[in-house]
Amino acid sequence: MAVTGSLTQSESWKLLQQHYAGLKDQHMRDWFAADPYRFERFHLQAAGLNLDYSKNRITEETMRLLVQLAHERELPLHIDSMFSGEAINRSEKRPALHTALRNFSDRPVLVNGQDIMPEIKDTVHRMEEFCWKIRRNQWRGYTNKAFTDVVSIGIGGSFLGPKLASGALKPYWDSRLTIHYLANIDGSHITEILKRLDPATTLFIIQSKSFSTQETLKNAMACRQWFLDNGGNESDLAKHFTAVSSNVEKAVEFGIAEENIFPMWDWVGGRYSLWSAIGLPLALAIGIDNFRDLLRGAFEMDEHFRTAPLEQNMPVIMALLGVWYVNFFGVNSHAILPYDHYLRTLPAHLQQLDMESNGKSVTADGYQVDYQTGPIIWGGVGTNGQHAFHQLLHQGTHFSPCDFIMPMCSHNPIDNFHAMLVSNCLSQSQALLQGKSEEEAIEELIAAGMSKAEAIVLAPQKVIPGNRPSNTLYYPKSKPQTIGALIALYEHKVAAQGMLWGVNSFDQWGVELGKQLGNKVLEALESQRIPQHFDGSTNGLVRAYQQMQDML
Incomplete structure (x- = not known):
């Protein structure tokens, strides 16, 4: 409204x-x-x-x-x-129904006349089964070793929310699993993560609603290649890669088994998606019971916000x-x-x-x-x-x-x-x-052994106005x-x-223009042509990038 x-x-x-x-x-x-x-x-x-x-x-x-x-x-x-x-x-x-993901009441939540609560509960149940298999070593890697590391690949809300909650609840982590979050499209980030891991004991979770987010897909493809270059085979991908996405077809093409693809819904924005299967790495770390307690705490705040x-x-x-x-x-x-x-x-x-x-x-x-x-x-x-x-x-x-x-x-x-x-x-x-007044500062300086004349000169620099809210x-x-x-x-x-x-x-339309221009700039960076079609600054920076590649 x-x-x-x-x-x-x-x-x-x-x-x-x-x-x-x-x-x-x-x-x-x-x-x-x-x-x-x-x-x-x-x-x-x-x-x-x-x-x-x-x-x-x-x-x-x-x-x-x-x-x-x-x-x-x-x-x-x-x-x-x-x-x-x-x-x-x-x-x-579309609605904004992240609150439905933590709805512990018996109230139905309708989208286009259909109650979405059964699908939400089914997803949590699937998350529970998934976590049980991983944490109890019922699901193992291609060499039959138990998983020791989980790499969550996402960006924005698929990264910041789960990373925050994982860090906040570190005392509740299963000591047998270490969770890593990969987001930035920066070779240094992915290198620093992968060089510490063993592909035989690493599980990857790709978090992308469209399965086409540029940074996420690029990082996912690099992890896939790293896995294949270090002992894994195409037939082993399904044992080591899962996804949270609404694009099941693309995830399957990547090599992920359909039963290991968890849903995302249009009525959950990325920055509110922690409470969905985007929270899967967190649930693996702290266990599904603790994950449910996280949801319950959010639900209690929902009820307070809704009714108080x-x-x-x-x-x-x-x-x-x-x-x-x-x-x-x-x-x-x-x-x-x-x-x-x-x-x-x-x-x-x-x-x-x-x-x-x-x-x-x-x-x-x-x-x-x-x-x-x-x-x-x-x-x-x-x-x-x-x-x-x-x-x-x-x-x-x-x-x-x-x-x-x-x-x-x-x-x-x-x-x-x-x-x-x-x-x-x-x-x-x-x-x-x-705060601290000038008079208080003068008294403090004199008490510390300074002369009154010196204190009067220095005191203004020690004045703190206060009255600043918190x-x-x-x-x-x-x-x-x-x-x-x-x-x-x-x-x-x-x-x-x-x-x-x-x-x-x-919504977040302000982030779209940079994405649109980014593809054109990338094409210019990777070409051998001298750019002329951008503004003067961008043209100059593209040329500088091309020249510095030739210097190495």
């Missing part, structure tokens, strides 16, 4: 502009001093996750007006449309805070800061999820927006970032809200390591909040159910923001 009316001309928008004008110069430090219950007032629990959003530049009136905007934009109706199977991906005329009132709805609150900063404070980026080594690839996954979904300048109705949409997503893991880019967060001219993400307990307790990690996380959000997402421990809820939380946050901005969060 479409959002009617202009966002910037809505009554709630105008009220928020007035509210912002009166609030923008206030400091959060003063709010905390005046309200000892601010943490409890701006705190939510859902699906095993806790969200402290008290360190945001908001008051209760801010949240009331933001929720009012959400109602004015008919957000509850849009959420219902997504779960009901309506074709909300209007440009491609907007003012108590965790994804909606995070979405509204994003709109508040992007559209009223003029923020253009958002930092993701996981304090968990196992979540180190979360920023990369959320870059795709958010920027591919809401990096749009035209509404779903085809109108140019007159407001900012999706921010730049960036970040890094733990204390590493504190010794790198946190300087900009604290004292830079750029204003970037942060999400701190933190398990309170570690899978690997060593001495007081985790207490130190948590203390760093909490102190960073505290420093962003309170969320803190925390939970007891990184378990499959918790990680499922966490990933689903961000999926729904991004979807809700897209609904508020009126953009289609489920």
Whole structure:
């Protein structure tokens, strides 16, 4: 369904502009001093996750007006449309039903009048049988050796989501299997993976809906040739290659047995496909029971997003805070800061999820927006970032809200390591909040032995303005159910923001032009002709490539 009316001309928008004008110069430090219950007032629990959003530049009136905007934009109706199977991906005329992949209720999910739940359940059952055979050595390689390595070949959502979840749940891996993810079309990437492997004990999973994605197919063909060049035969391919694809014919031509081809559906976008058979390498690593727990955690977040009132709805609150900063404070980026080594690839996954979904300048109705949409997503893991880019967060001219993400307990307790990690996380959000005034800096320098005159000169460089917002997402421990809820939380946050901005969060036409031009550029690079038909820069770069090949 479409959002009617202009966002910037809505009554709630105008009220928020007035509210912002009166609030923008206030400091959060003063709010905390005046309200000892601010943490409890701006705190939510859902699906095993806790969200402290008290360190945001908001008051209760801010949240009331933001929720009012959400109602004015008919957000509850849009959420219902997504779960009901309506074709909300209007440009491609199809629904966005990744939530059906983790539907543990008895509710049917209809696409064109047909319940898709039986096919989903059958696929999970097939995944269970597949995992059982591999993990119990019932399915072996061509020399009858058990598999030791699995190479997942995909790109985009077929790569980032499974890699994130695999890393996040590394403590649950079967020690007999190592999972490798191959995505980039770079000879160095595939070389570094394959040189460590034995073709007799390696299983490949090719992840491509069309079985023609350029990078995926090129990498798959290279792996196929490597297998054949190192002892395998054509007749052995079916023992070592499987696929997740809707193009069964091409997969069979490649050498994959039809019974080892798992389905993909048009109503699941790539960046939401972890929950489907695209998650097969993850299921092999952690086992199907843990994979089901991942799905269950996502389902619990789905139910919360679908049913909770907007003012108590965790994804909606995070979405509204994003709109508040992007559209009223003029923020253009958002930092993701996981304090968990196992979540180190979360920023990369959320870059795709958010920027591919809401990096749009035209509404779903085809109108140019007159407001900012999706921010730049960036970040890094733990204390590493504190010794790198946190300087900009604290004292830079750029204003970037942060999400701190933190398990309170570690899978690997060593001495007081985790207490130190948590203390760093909490102190960073505290420093962003309170900052350091010039007077405080002068007092600190004098206490350290500096003269007052010297302290006055140096103090301005030590001033930290504070009043920089952050969320803190925390939970007891990184378990499959918790990680499922966490990933689903961000999926729904991004979807809700897209609904508020009126953009289609489920297409990605912006990536198509580069693909189209790429084939023409490749043809020019591999030819001996001097290019003339591109722009001057591209012509010059193609010539430079050709000349440097001759120099080697």
